[in-house]
Amino acid sequence: xxxxxxxxxxxxxxxxxxxxxxxxxxxxxxxxxxxxxxxxxxxxxxxxxxxxxxxxxxxxxxxxxxxxxxxxxxxxxxxxxxxxxxxxxxxxxxxxxxxxxxxxxxxxxxxxxxxxxxxxxxxxxxxxxxxxxxxxxxxxxxxxxxxxxxxxxxxxxxxxxxxxxxxxxxxxxxxxxxxxxxxxxxxxxxxxxxxxxxxxxxxxxxxxxxxxxxxxxxxxxxxxxxxxxxxxxxxxxxxxxxxxxxxxxxxxxxxxxxxxxxxxxxxxxxxxxxxxxxxxxxxxxxxxxxxxxx
Amino acid sequence: xxxxxxxxxxxxxxxxxxxxxxxxxxxxxxxxxxxxxxxxxxxxxxxxxxxxxxxxxxxxxxxxxxxxxxxxxxxxxxxxxxxxxxxxxxxxxxxxxxxxxxxxxxxxxxxxxxxxxxxxxxxxxxxxxxxxxxxxxxxxxxxxxxxxxxxxxxxxxxxxx
Numbered sequence: 001x002x003x004x005x006x007x008x009x010x011x012x013x014x015x016x017x018x019x020x021x022x023x024x025x026x027x028x029x030x031x032x033x034x035x036x037x038x039x040x041x042x043x044x045x046x047x048x049x050x051x052x053x054x055x056x057x058x059x060x061x062x063x064x065x066x067x068x069x070x071x072x073x074x075x076x077x078x079x080x081x082x083x084x085x086x087x088x089x090x091x092x093x094x095x096x097x098x099x100x101x102x103x104x105x106x107x108x109x110x111x112x113x114x115x116x117x118x119x120x121x122x123x124x125x126x127x128x129x130x131x132x133x134x135x136x137x138x139x140x141x142x143x144x145x146x147x148x149x150x151x152x153x154x155x156x157x158x159x160x161x162x163x164x165x166x167x168x169x170x171x172x173x174x175x176x177x178x179x180x181x182x183x184x185x186x187x188x189x190x191x192x193x194x195x196x197x198x199x200x201x202x203x204x205x206x207x208x209x210x211x212x213x214x215x216x217x218x219x220x221x222x223x224x225x226x227x228x229x230x231x232x233x234x235x236x237x238x239x240x241x242x243x244x245x246x247x248x249x250x251x252x253x254x255x256x257x258x259x260x261x262x263x264x265x266x267x268x269x270x271x272x273x274x275x276x277x278x279x280x281x282x283x284x285x286x287x288x289x290x291x292x293x294x
Numbered sequence: 295x296x297x298x299x300x301x302x303x304x305x306x307x308x309x310x311x312x313x314x315x316x317x318x319x320x321x322x323x324x325x326x327x328x329x330x331x332x333x334x335x336x337x338x339x340x341x342x343x344x345x346x347x348x349x350x351x352x353x354x355x356x357x358x359x360x361x362x363x364x365x366x367x368x369x370x371x372x373x374x375x376x377x378x379x380x381x382x383x384x385x386x387x388x389x390x391x392x393x394x395x396x397x398x399x400x401x402x403x404x405x406x407x408x409x410x411x412x413x414x415x416x417x418x419x420x421x422x423x424x425x426x427x428x429x430x431x432x433x434x435x436x437x438x439x440x441x442x443x444x445x446x447x448x449x450x451x452x453x454x455x
Contacts, residue, residue, distance in 0.1 A: 012395050013414050013445075015395060016395055016396065016399060016410075016414075017414060019396060020317060020321060020411065020415040021317070021415070023316070023317045023318035023320045024320065025312065025313045025317065025320075026326055026330070027318075029313070029401075030309055030312060031332075032330065032334075033308050033309060033337065034305070035307075035310055036334055036338065037301070037304075037305050037337065037339050037341065040338055040341045040342075041341075044345065054450070058447075065379075072443045095359070117333070124405060176404060186352075226370060226371075227370075227371050229367045229370060229371060236363070238342065238343045238346075238348065259455075264338045264339065264342065265342070268335050268364065268367040268368065268371075269331060269334065269335045269338070270331065270371060270445050273350065287367070
């Protein structure tokens with residue numbers, strides 16, 4: 001490269017540099033960054049709280065303090081025999097134009113194990129309450145709040161068979177962009193107990209077996225479809241390595257084990273919430289029995 | 295306790311460098327919305343890493359690596375939708391005065407474009423760029439020289455077409 005050319009290059013590069021600095025980041029960028037961070041912390045806290053809760057649910061029976069309107073809603077519910085039903089309780093709705101919130105809480109009725117039912121309902125109620133309060137705190141004074149903020153939490157019944165009930169609670173918050181998490185409870189209606197992931201297996205080898213399968217499956221899907229990206233492989237900074245002992249899961253009506261991954265945990269945000277159906281033949285040797293999964 | 299401190303440190307860093315981060319993402323995707331999605335992806339990923347007690351030695355090069363990977367993730371996804379994006383691209387290009395040069399820069403392989411942005415627009419040191427891209431310094435220098443050469447050749451082609 002001659003000297004003249006270099007000078008020419010440097011000159012044109014400075015033009016490009018000007019263009020680069022002409023990019024105007026949005027005014028609300030600072031706020032959005034802070035929001036993203038605080039929501040991430042809130043979600044983590046709620047999640048920790050939820051998993052602790054479901055692990056020691058037996059200890060929490062009794063002394064539950066539900067608020068009045070909730071108790072009233074419960075009384076209005078006709079309880080028919082032993083039919084297990086999931087009702088929706090509208091904990092809160094808020095709409096001020098730029099702030100919207102909708103909080104739906106599941107209410108389980110008709111479980112033969114009443115203590116369990118009460119514990120689960122109390123857990124759902126407390127969670128909704130905690131999330132809503134955090135949201136209100138985050139918004140601060142609604143009259144001086146600028147921009148749009150939305151919060152939506154509710155639930156879906158993933159499986160409802162004679163034997164099993166799988167409820168997934170979700171949280172969506174829209175502070176500029178959305179982020180979502182899903183948490184599941186799978187209940188054996190007849191036995192009246194909550195099924196945890198470790199309780200399905202003889203020992204902990206499932207973690208490795210399923211993780212290895214998932215890594216292969218992610219790589220296969222990426223090869224097949226260029227638009228799919230999972231964070232696996234050596235080139236990733238924080239690659240997916242293994243599932244958690246208590247990874248979010250549910251059991252489908254077809255008796256298949258389905259694992260669920262929250263947004264951002266194993267893939268970029270646009271991939272959303274990701275579910276993997278685990279082939280039963282892969283894990284059949286590891287299962288305690290084929291009662292739930294087959 | 296430690297992860298709390300790092301989170302705080304990360305937040306301060308992110309707020310301070312927000313414009314530089316945004317511009318980098320924007321220069322790949324040419325619109326505010328996608329640039330923010332990328333930045334948000336990178337922020338959440340960085341927070342998760344800290345939560346898992348993966349503490350970076352140099353927050354700047356560490357975060358840039360995450361950010362650039364998020365850009366690459368996004369571009370890979372977008373490759374599939376080129377036909378839909380074409381109109382966007384035209385409006386984006388309209389907006390630039392140095393059309394040919396900007397095109398030449400955009401046509402560079404992503405890694406080379408990144409090196410140009412980091413070195414010439416953001417004035418980052420070769421050593422830091424090497425850390426961000428996980429390359430040794432000499433490789434970065436070679437690539438930098440190559441990008442400049444490519445830019446020049448590209449320009450010449452347009453001129454003598």
